[in-house]
Amino acid sequence: MDVVVLVSGRGSNLRAICSAIDVGTCAAHVVGVVSDRKKAAALEFADARGIPTRVVSLRKGDDRDAWNESLAADVAELKPDLIVLAGFMRVLGSPLLERFPGRIINVHPALLPSFPGHSGPQDALDGGVRISGCTVHIVDAGVDTGPILAQAAVPVLADDTADTLHARIQAHEHRLLPIVIHQIAIGAITLDPLTVSTAVADPSQSLSVPDA
Ligand code: GAR
DSSP, X not given: OEEEEEESSOOHHHHHHHHHHHTTSSOOEEEEEEESOTTOHHHHHHHXXXXXXXXXXXXXXXXXXXXXXXXXXXXXXXXXXXXXXSSOOSOOOHHHHHHSTTOEEEEESSOTTSSOSSOHHHHHHHHTOSEEEEEEEEOOSSSSOSOEEEEEEEEOOTTOOHHHHHHHHHHHHHHHHHHHHHHHHTTSSOXXXXXXXXXXXXXXXXXXSOOO
16 A cells, blocks of 8 residues: 655654554555655655655745645655655645545544644643543544544653653554554555545554554
């Protein structure tokens, strides 16, 4: 299954996907990495690995519709079976959503539908929850909405900061995201383009996958 990964930052989830592919636990091939930020560290990793990269920047004042069209065109050129948002901090517009209906997934550092948006870990702390975690879901037109495929729970500790909580959540993201991609690749999760309905990932499988 050919995957295009969309990134905006560090790319630790991209690395986790590639590590899982390398050790044979994720039956996918990363055919491209696309970023909205030229300086995203994820691009350096992709370059070093020989994965084709594209940058589709969006600056203040830019035409958002044009950006959405360019993003969709660049991603489509890479001919993905699945698009994975791994720390891509933009809301997708209809050009990409309509070209790949039900074939875009996202990882988010909170237990959705709680705490969507850019600051999931901080919002969980502010909300006073004792358990947070991460969610992998199908992308629709909303912000971190769309059918949930898999989640992992992470306790919130008394002395947590947003950074310490996010770091522990990311360790789970790094296991869960490659598992979900693998399950889609082998047909254990089906993504229905018409209804965007899904089968739910079996969380017990996460225990058998080595750390990325
Ligand atoms: C991840 O924790 C991901 O869940 C989050 O950005 C981080 C990117 O890390 N995404 C969101 O908050 C989306 N709403 P990475 O660049 O190291 O993979």
